[in-house]
Amino acid sequence: MGFFMRNMVKVIFAVLTMVQIGLAETIVLGNGASFEAKIDSVIDGYHILEIPQSQIAQVRYGSPDYIRFINNTDVSTQVLKFVENKYYIKVKNSQIGGVDLMPAGKNTASSASKIKSLGAEDTSGYLFRMHGSNTIGAKLAPALVKRYLADLGAENITETEKAKEEMEIAAKLDGKEIKVEINSHGSTTGFGDLENSLCDIGMASRRIKDKEVKVLSTYGDMKSIENEHVIAIDGVAIFVNQKNSVFRLNTAQIKDIYTGSITDWSQVGGEKAPITLYARDNKSGTWDTFNSLIMNKQPLSEATKRYEDNTKLSEDVSADVNGIGFGGLPYILNSKELAISDGEMTIRPDKFTVATEDYPLSRRLYLYTKQDASKHIKDFIEFVLSSEGQKIVDEINFIDLNIKEFKPIITDEMPTQYRNLAQKLTRLSTNFRFETNSKNLDNKAKRDLVRVVKYLKENKFTPQNIYLVGFTDNVGSAETNVILSQNRAKSLLHTIKDKGVAIDSKNIVGIGEDYPVANNSDDKGRNKNRRVEIWVKK
CATH class of the missing domain: 3.40.190.10 (Periplasmic binding protein-like II)
Incomplete structure (x- = not known):
């Protein structure tokens, strides 16, 4: 009887799953957290789930991948593809505690929020x-x-x-x-x-x-x-047609695509099809940024179509199933943005990764x-x-400079000390970076300092609830870099204190070189890795 009942349960679960495939559901995890998705299929002990991009706040690629939903549910998973504004992910059956069928036509965005878990003119006549x-x-x-x-x-x-x-x-x-x-x-x-x-x-x-x-x-x-x-x-987004199965590239692959060394999508994990290239013109700052961060003085393929206008470029990529282009975040439009790696973390451009300038192509x-x-x-x-x-x-869909709090996705790749902080604190939406070969804050950091001090004062954070976390590049010994990262955080502590906000000196943390956001093989990457983050506790 026990054997019979166990098999009956399996049959009933399979039948219910077949009925639910393609319909919108609330997926309840074993820990009680939940999110909305459609079951695409169930294969070999896994649910394949289809999730609209509008339901996802952050994606962090790695082993495993991590997704944060707009209701702050985090899921460790494997992202299979990102096509036509939908993510397809693989979740073990054992992770799922239940599936609640949603009424037809229910608005997923609204239901997600209910889930628990002046001078004169010049001579030209212009102001x-x-x-x-x-x-x-x-x-x-x-x-x-x-x-x-x-x-x-x-x-x-x-x-x-x-x-x-x-x-x-x-x-x-x-x-x-x-x-x-x-x-x-x-x-x-x-x-x-x-x-x-x-x-x-x-x-x-x-x-x-x-x-x-x-x-x-x-x-x-x-x-x-x-x-x-x-x-x-802003972030220079790399985007493709919505039907393209490729959803992430590294900077070396992007360079090889735009120099003409890679000419077919099958060479980067896509379907076999020739790649069509779209790019901004030589007068564009977007092109200058792309040229500096990606091309490394290599010539652009002569087959590339060049544009003065961001919108026209994006529209043409969205109409070309084999196209690839780049532009500012507001100009992704009907195309699909790719997650990018420059040798370290693979990062999708979102408000948090671009605001902190962790995204490799932020500008x-x-x-x-x-x-x-x-x-x-x-x-x-x-x-x-x-x-x-x-x-x-x-x-206008650029990333503003007003200070906000974010709760980053916690991953296994984080150093233990950093992961412990991330579990109990939230991070402010700016990193403090410094002028090249200097302890002086750069111009953005000087303005950010005023914004951060104002934010800390208005929200009445006590000295015990503000943390400064320093990082370095990998030049020098690991032990020395821990000390360097602590010293840089201490320097910022004194600067903030001079502006009227006290921070407990016990809350200085030096991670050293252990958590780079960029590749340490060049100056640009090393500059990004030399940073101080601010974390707070309510």
Whole structure:
């Protein structure tokens, strides 16, 4: 009878599973946590689950992979594929405690939340003129300008396209017409137009080059905090057609694809099909970033189609089943972004990994102004950097600089000391990095310091509830690097203390070289690994 009953249970479970395949369910894990998914199939002791991208907050690839759902449920799993905005994952039957069928047509997003577990105008007639990056100029700059003008009390605000990648924002202020010009032909053009006094604000999706600093030196030090303004964080997303079965690549594979060394998707784990290449043009800061982080001075394949416009590039990739392209995060549109590895962790671009600049292809977006900028220009910059201005950055789907708390996915690869911290603390959305070969904070970190101090004060964190965690690259001995990482964290402690926030010196943690976020084989990777993170406890 016992044998008969056991087999009957197995048969009933199998029949129920067959009935449920393809329907939306709440998957309840053995530990009581739950998430929403569809059962795609059940094979050899595993459930294959289909999960909409909208249900997933973070993905961390490794052995195993980890997924965090929007209801903060974490699952260790194997990601099989990511196609048409859906993840397919493999979960052991033994991990699943139950399956609750959802009513037809139930909204998954809403149900998930219920699961328990000013100066004068210039001679051109413009208030100011913004030239440069298409990444900034297409959507973000117009939105910031319109809100700034509205806050001034301007009325009848309109946007007019003058030519391709050129627009004018006009309004009435105190009975007078005011205008702002926005031309978006690429970061390089912004620096050239600053030099020739054709614009007042340079927009750039890369940092100014030393040769450009020299040319513009008569207008001040363009790398000083007075003239260089980090306004947002973006990630250069690598994206493909939604039907493409490939969902992750490493930077070496991407380089080989764009140089033409790899020409078929089957060479990187996909279906056998020729790869079609799409890229931004040479004037683009997006191209400069991609060229610097990926190409390593190797020539681009002559078969590559080049674009001035991010949106057009992404649209063409989404229409080409064999296409691959790259652009800022807001320009993924109907394409599918890939998770990227540069030799260490494989990281999918999301708000947390890009905000902390852990994502290998994260980058900063800049505005550059001259030393003698007008009051309106200075006021506009301060507005952009303010909490209100940063909310607009978020609305346009870039990563804003306002401080937030995140609970990262806890993985087996974390050093024990770090994993213990992650289990009881939450992490703030900024890392403190330093100028090359210096103990001085870089310009972004100087602004972030003000934001962090304000956040810690407003949320009334006690000295015992703030932790500083330091890291290094792998140059030198492991023992020395632990000490170096502690010293860098101590340096930040004193800087924050000088701003009026005390931190218990016992909460200084030095991890050393044990948890790199980037490849230590080059300067760019080593610079990313030399960092201090801030963690807090409520």
